[in-house]
Amino acid sequence: MSIVNYAEFSESSTSTELQGFYGWTDTLQGVQYGPGSVSTALPKFFKRLGASKALVLTGKSLYEKASKVEDILKSIDGYGATFWEIGQHSPIADIKAATKVFTDTGCDIIVSVGGGSPIDAAKALLYYLQQERGGKTLLQIAIPTTLSAAEYTVGAGYTDDNGNKVAVSSQDLAPSAIILDAELTLSTPxxxxxxxxxxxxxxxxxxxxxxxxxxxxxxxxxxxxxxxxxxxxxxxxxxxxxxxxxxxxxxxxxxxxxxxxxxxxxxxxxxxxxxxxxxxxxxxxxxxxxxxxxxxxxxxxxxxxxxxxxxxxxxxxxxxxxxxxxxxxxxxxxxxxxxxxxxxxxxxxxxxxxxxxxxxxxxxxxxxxxxxxxxxxxxxxxxxxxx
Missing domain, CATH: 1.20.1090.10 (Dehydroquinate synthase-like - alpha domain)
Incomplete structure (x- = not known):
C-alpha cells in the first residue's frame, strides 16, 4: 500500500472554511476538499501519481467555463489536450473520439471536469484502453462540478450506439484522486x-x-x-x-x-x-x-x-x-x-x-x-x- 504524505496536501490556515484532505487506498490516493483547493491540489496529485501528460475531459456545456482548470494544467509541465464533446449519458461515439485524442497526444492520465457524464466517460475510456494494453492501469483525477457522485464508484455507465445503457466495472476504474472545489461549481446551471x-x-x-x-x-x-x-x-x-x-x-x-x-x-x-x-x-x-x-x-x-x-x-x-x-x-x-x-x-x-x-x-x-x-x-x- 502506498503511504500518503498528508502534510504535502495540508494548508496552514486559520480560516473556518470547510477544507481538508482524506487519504484512502491504493486506488484512491486522496480527496482534497475546500474552496480554491484545485490550484494547489492538482499539481500535487499530478506529481504524486507520476503522470506526464494529461487529457482534460469535460462536457460541451462546461467547455467555455472550464478555462480555470485548463489554465492550471497549462501552468504545470503536463498539459496534453482538451476534449470537450462528452454529451449527456456518455455516448460511446464521444468516448471513442476522446480515446483517439488521448492516444494520439500521448496522454497517460485524464483530468475529468464536470458531472457524471465526463467522469463516467473517463472510466469507460480507461477501461477499454486497459483491455487493449494488457491490463496496464491508467489514471484519472476527477474534479466534479455537480453533486451526482460518479467519482466515488468503481463502475461506469454509458450509452451504446442504439441508446442502450451499458456498464463496466473494475476496481482500477475508481479515480486516483478527487478534488472538491466549491468555487468551480458556481458556473454550474x-x-x-x-x-x-x-x-x-x-x-x-x-x-x-x-x-x-x-x-x-x-x-x-x-x-x-x-x-x-x-x-x-x-x-x-x-x-x-x-x-x-x-x-x-x-x-x-x-x-x-x-x-x-x-x-x-x-x-x-x-x-x-x-x-x-x-x-x-x-x-x-x-x-x-x-x-x-x-x-x-x-x-x-x-x-x-x-x-x-x-x-x-x-x-x-x-x-x-x-x-x-x-x-x-x-x-x-x-x-x-x-x-x-x-x-x-x-x-x-x-x-x-x-x-x-x-x-x-x-x-x-x-x-x-x-x-x-x-x-x-x-x-x-x-x-x-x-x-
Missing amino acids: ERLWLSTGIRALDHAVENLYRPLVVPPLKALCLSALADLFRYLPESKANPQSVEVRQKLQIASWKSLWPAKREAYSALGLSHALGHKLGSTYSIPHGITSCITLSAVVELMAEIGTQEDKEYLAQALFFLHKPSTGTVEGDVKALSVYIKDLVKGLGLEENLAGKVPKEDIPTIAKNALGSDTHPTFPHAVKLLESLY
Whole structure:
C-alpha cells in the first residue's frame, strides 16, 4: 500500500472554511476538499501519481467555463489536450473520439471536469484502453462540478450506439484522486446543480436498503440525507454561497462513500428505473431521481423488509421531524418530505410528454430484468402514477 504524505496536501490556515484532505487506498490516493483547493491540489496529485501528460475531459456545456482548470494544467509541465464533446449519458461515439485524442497526444492520465457524464466517460475510456494494453492501469483525477457522485464508484455507465445503457466495472476504474472545489461549481446551471443534489439524495436513501451496505455507511447516508435537505434549499436561496456549496459536495461524498471492495449490487428501484428512463428518453439522471424517488420510498413502506423500513424511518429523526407512531407511517412521511423538497426546489416533474404510456411494461421489465420479478406489477403501477 502506498503511504500518503498528508502534510504535502495540508494548508496552514486559520480560516473556518470547510477544507481538508482524506487519504484512502491504493486506488484512491486522496480527496482534497475546500474552496480554491484545485490550484494547489492538482499539481500535487499530478506529481504524486507520476503522470506526464494529461487529457482534460469535460462536457460541451462546461467547455467555455472550464478555462480555470485548463489554465492550471497549462501552468504545470503536463498539459496534453482538451476534449470537450462528452454529451449527456456518455455516448460511446464521444468516448471513442476522446480515446483517439488521448492516444494520439500521448496522454497517460485524464483530468475529468464536470458531472457524471465526463467522469463516467473517463472510466469507460480507461477501461477499454486497459483491455487493449494488457491490463496496464491508467489514471484519472476527477474534479466534479455537480453533486451526482460518479467519482466515488468503481463502475461506469454509458450509452451504446442504439441508446442502450451499458456498464463496466473494475476496481482500477475508481479515480486516483478527487478534488472538491466549491468555487468551480458556481458556473454550474442551477437546475443541474439542484437536481444532481436530489440524485445524491437518491444514493443516500437507496443505500439504506441496498444489500451488503454495512451499518457505518448507512449512518453516513442518514447524515448525508439530513445535509441535503438542509443545504439544497439554502443553495437555491443563495446560489453564490461557496460555503453552502462546499457542504453539499461533502454531503454528496457521504451519500456514496467509496469502499475498496464495493458491493456492486443495484442501489434500488429508483436508480433502476432512472437508468432505463434516462438514456432511452434523454432525461437527465438528476431529473429521473426527482420523478421517481418519492414514489419508490412510498412503495417501500409497502414491500420493503422490516429492516429496510426501520432504516428509512430513522430519517425522520435526522430531519428533526416527529414520528407518526408506526414504522410504515414514518416511511410514508419521508416520501412526502422528499416530494415537498423537490417541489420547493422547483424540480417537480412527471413523465407526461417524455415517455409514452405504452412503454411502461417494457421499462419496468428492463429495470427489474424480468416481467416475472415479484416487484414487476408494483413497478408498473408506480410508473403509471408518475403522469
